[in-house]
Amino acid sequence: MKQCCLLIIACVAALYSHAQQIHGRIADNSTKEALPGAVVSVLHNSKGCVCDEKGAFSLATGTADSVRISCVGYIPRQLPVAAMGRATVVYLEPLAANLNEIIVSSSRDKQYRTDAPVAISTISPQTLQETKATTLDRVLNKVSGVYMVDLGNEQHTMAIRQPIGYKSLFLYLEDGIPIRTVGDFNHNALIEINMAALRNIEVIRGPASSLYGSEAVGGAVNFITLSPTLVPTAKVQAEMSNWGYKRTDFSASGTSGKWGAVISGYYANQSNGYMDHSDFHKLGLSLKTVYQASPKTKWTNAATLINYHTDQIGGLDSAHFYSKDYRNFQTFTYRDVQALRIRSTLEQDWNATNSTSFTAFYRHSDIGQNPFYSIKSTSNPLKANGQINSDAFHSYGLIVQHKKRFSWKDAAFIAGASLDYSPATYHAGFITIDKNAAGYYTGYQQTDSVLTDYKVGLLNTAAYAQFELSPVNNMRVVAAMRYDRMDYNFVNHLTPSAYTGAPSERNNFNALTPKLGLTYNLGRNRGLYANYSRGFAPPNISDLYQGVKVPVLQQATYNNYEVGGWFGFGHNKGYADISLYRMTGTNEIISVQQADGSYMNQNTGATLHRGIEWNVKYNLLKSLFIRTSGTYALHTFDAYFDGSKTFDNNRMNGAPLWITNSEITWKPALLKGFRLGGEWQHIGSYYMDPANTAMYGGYDLFNLRAGYGYRSFECWINCMNVGDRLYATTAEKSAYGVTYRVGPRQTFNFGIAYTFTGKK
CATH class of the missing domain: 2.40.170.20 (TonB-dependent receptor, beta-barrel domain)
Known part of the structure; x- marks a missing residue:
């Protein structure tokens, strides 16, 4: 009889434990992208877990009734376990003013802003979405030390730690890759950017040649x-x-x-x-x-x-x-x-x-x-x-x-190496x-x-x-x-x-560039x-x-x-x-x-x-x-x-x-x-x-x-x-x-x- 009671108690405990096992995924409320590295923890307890590369987590909460969800650069949320059980995806709101952002441009790899000994600024997804800019200068000019000069119809030139000019002193990258080849600089290069495809923008002020090579003098964007x-x-x-300006975006x-x-x-x-x-038209398409x-x-x-x-x-x-x-x-x-x-x-x-x-x-x-x-x-x-x-x-x-x-x-x-052959x-x-x-x-x-x-x-x-x-x-x-x-x-x-x-x-x-x-x-x-x-x-x-x-x-x-x-x-x-x-x-x-x-x-x-x-x-x-x-x-x-x-x-x-x-x-x-x-x-x-x-x-x-x-x-x-x-x-x-x-x-x-x- 005693063994039977113990078996019943064990089964109930297992069922109760299963009921307190929560699953879900964490995402950015602005971009709807997964947030790998987000932390889900039980309140007033040492239990917790870290989201995987897809933003997914699984956590046994025991008898706790609430959990806390946090991620660097986002406003933490506290939710009842019952609500987490019903939620497929939990969204976090980005902080409006976040000092320790995650950046990638300073070292070609993810790191905290405060670990990078450079002058770097980030234009966030929230800023891009709320500014509703029809040209890039209307967001880039929010960055200290940057004056992107509007020459009409998305034509432009740049001034970052340099006067207004047309020299090859600025490097423009898309996901870390220069959008034009060395030796064929064009001050209007950002015409070739699809603004509808942007998540955020990082601006390094000052030379960045030690990682990106030539032209990264006044800055790299x-x-x-x-x-x-x-x-x-x-x-x-x-x-x-x-x-007379008309524009349609889709994604x-x-x-x-x-x-x-x-x-x-x-x-x-x-x-x-x-x-x-002064008429113009532009079509930009991106697939990833x-x-x-x-x-x-x-x-x-x-x-x-x-x-x-x-x-x-x-x-x-x-x-x-x-x-x-x-x-x-x-x-x-x-x-x-x-x-x-x-x-x-x-x-x-x-x-x-x-x-x-x-x-x-x-x-x-x-x-x-x-x-x-x-x-x-x-x-x-x-x-x-x-x-x-x-x-x-x-x-x-x-x-x-x-x-x-x-x-x-x-x-x-x-350590890295690159090769770029460009017949022009x-x-x-x-x-x-x-x-x-x-x-x-x-x-x-x-x-x-x-x-x-x-x-x-x-x-x-x-x-x-x-x-x-x-x-x-x-x-x-x-x-x-x-x-x-x-x-x-x-x-x-x-x-x-x-x-x-x-x-x-x-x-x-040839050039040797240290930092x-x-x-x-x-x-x-x-x-x-x-x-x-x-x-x-x-x-x-x-x-x-x-x-x-x-x-x-x-x-x-x-x-x-x-x-x-x-x-x-x-x-x-x-x-x-x-x-x-x-x-x-x-x-x-x-x-x-x-x-x-x-x-x-x-x-x-x-x-x-x-x-x-x-x-x-x-x-x-x-x-x-x-x-x-x-x-x-x-x-x-x-x-x-x-x-x-x-x-x-x-x-x-x-x-x-x-x-x-x-x-x-x-x-x-x-x-x-x-x-x-x-x-x-x-x-x-x-x-x-x-x-x-x-x-x-x-x-x-x-x-x-x-x-x-x-x-x-x-x-x-x-x-x-x-x-x-x-x-x-x-x-x-x-x-x-x-x-x-x-x-x-x-x-x-x-x-x-x-x-x-x-x-x-």
């Missing part, structure tokens, strides 16, 4: 794309503006078993805007698949296609600019971009301390244009000359990286242009005259390594080194001349960092082979020293970070006028860049969030000689002293789903020429954004340039006068979206 969602989702949205995503996929894209069209001859073969093996494939065409508009002279005469001098200039990127990445965790990734990629880009900046006057006032050109390349590349972790001093070693071509044909008495270019005629026709075989091979450890408690030391070799095989299909280019030749460049940094955790969400890093930029194709009198150029080199720190406010209310830097540039390539009046590229430039950058995010109240970021920077010439004048110690042209961006957002608790935000963008005054003879006063812009989400629906209205301020995104002075690039007028964007979220 890594666009991280969406991953498949944990549950089936689909979204469609449409918007329009008062200036669909989900995971079934070991496979996950996400497809996303958008089509934008601009017609009949306030600026004459993820195969989680096992907890230790993941295979990712991704492809992006871009089809873009825009009318080209140049700057206005003073008379047209200040009288708000938006007629364009050019009526036929255009830019056409076709791009395709494909990559395949295999990630393998061999054991708890070793992991390897293999990435193969293919890129193709073809930029065809009838550029306004190539139009030249002739002795006939009613005639001009120009060109229609095409710049294209194909890339075939491979990146292999291995990471080894050690128990000693929490050390880690990362350039062709330019001569055109004659008609001009009327008022100075407007009205039409053109193509000829059979070829100005330029060449091919360049670009080969970039590189190896890099990074070692990090904690020699003492709370300190992290990082040392990195990269070696790059770049080979240019130039073949001129025409007889060399000032127009057709240099004679056929081979050139090679040394440390972070020190002071406790209570406070810390300091310092680093030294070097960046380099090899001559671009156009620098080396444009004109017959081309000297042997060297790559420009930049040495950067910086210190900084961060301070977190209590109870996850926000944080502040600050960085101070000093960077010197040598062997910078400058177009120097010769005695015969011609121009030739030479390594004669030396510059000095100093500045302070700050970023503050704070939840003033539960429903009120404020953010401010900015930079004060002084960019000067140490050596600059244009062939006739010396500009040593002058401030560099296009270099504002002050750049700030501040924002306040209100999300009232009584009206869940509503948001109202106001933003102030300030660009300080700067000189328009190296001689410092003319200054542009800068500008202040105010933007308002409002949105409301109810269940699966969302609507919004954004008002950019609230006061309809006349301003120029760039202002330049040359021998031909002052040119202003007109900034967008007051613009209202209206949009509506519907999101379907399935259950699983």
Whole structure:
């Protein structure tokens, strides 16, 4: 009888234990992506578990009635066990101001922000979704030290720890892979980004060449794309503006078993805007698949296609600019971009301390244009000359990286190698242009005259390594080194001349770029960092082979020293970070006028860049969030000689002293789903020429954004340039006068979206 009672008690206990075994998955409420590493723990108990790579968990809760779910960067949740038993997926809300974010750009691997001794900022999925930006500058300009210059219709240039310019000093990456090849830089490269496919953006300020190689001088911008969602989702949205802009976005995503996929894209069209001859259209499509073969093996494939065409508009002279005469001098200039990127990445965790990734990629880009900046006057006032050109390349590349972790001093070693072969071509044909008495270019005629026709075989091979450890408690030391070799095989299909280019030749460049940094955790969400890093930029194709009198150029080199720190406010209310830097540039390539009046590229430039950058995010109240970021920077010439004048110690042209961006957002608790935000963008005054003879006063812009989400629906209205301020995104002075690039007028964007979220 006693044995029978014990058996009954054991069965009841087993049934009770089974009833208290909970299962589920944890996901990001913003992106619906799984949250591996999230912790599910029993309240007032030591029991707990960590979610696997699919965000799944299984936990025996015993007699407990509640559990706590937490993850770095998210607001913790406390739920009854009974509710967990019914829930298939539990969603966590991201923190509005998270100091210790997970980043990947600083070391090509996941790490905490406070372990990275660099100035790095993240634009979160929540910021991307709430900003509803129609161009990337409207989110990137929220980052301290960044001024992405709007040149119209998604055309742009960049200024990060550098003046406004068009040099190859910035590296643009998609999931850690440069979107263009070395030696064929284009300041409009971000036209080739599919904005609808973005999850978040990471911005490294200062040189990042020790991991990413050339052109990562002023900074590196890594666009991280969406991953498949944990549950089936689909979204469609449409918007329009008062200036003829229309756009439709879509996405669909989900995971079934070991496979996950996400497809996303958008089509934008601009017609009949306030600026004459300013129409454009763009189609962006992206597909990503993820195969989680096992907890230790993941295979990712991704492809992006871009089809873009825009009318080209140049700057206005003073008379047209200040009288708000938006007629364009050019009526036929255009830019056409076709791009395709494909990559395949295999990630393998061999054991708890070793992991390897293999990435193969293919890129193709073809930029065809009838550029306004190539139009030249002739002795006939009613005639001009120009060109229609095409710049294209194909890339075939491979990146292999291995990471080894050690128990000693929490050390880690990362080593990698890359190979990128990119044959590139350039062709330019001569055109004659008609001009009327008022100075407007009205039409053109193509000829059979070829100005330029060449091919360049670009080969970039590189190896890099990074070692990090904690020699003492709370300190992290990082040392990195990269070696790059770049080979240019130039073949001129025409007889060399000032127009057709240099004679056929081979050139090679190599660079060794180190980085040394440390972070020190002071406790209570406070810390300091310092680093030294070097960046380099090899001559671009156009620098080396444009004109017959081309000297042997060297790559420009930049040495950067910086210190900084961060301070977190209590109870996850926000944080502040600050960085101070000093960077010197040598062997910078400058177009120097010769005695015969011609121009030739030479390594004669030396510059000095100093500045302070700050970023503050704070939840003033539960429903009120404020953010401010900015930079004060002084960019000067140490050596600059244009062939006739010396500009040593002058401030560099296009270099504002002050750049700030501040924002306040209100999300009232009584009206869940509503948001109202106001933003102030300030660009300080700067000189328009190296001689410092003319200054542009800068500008202040105010933007308002409002949105409301109810269940699966969302609507919004954004008002950019609230006061309809006349301003120029760039202002330049040359021998031909002052040119202003007109900034967008007051613009209202209206949009509506519907999101379907399935259950699983």
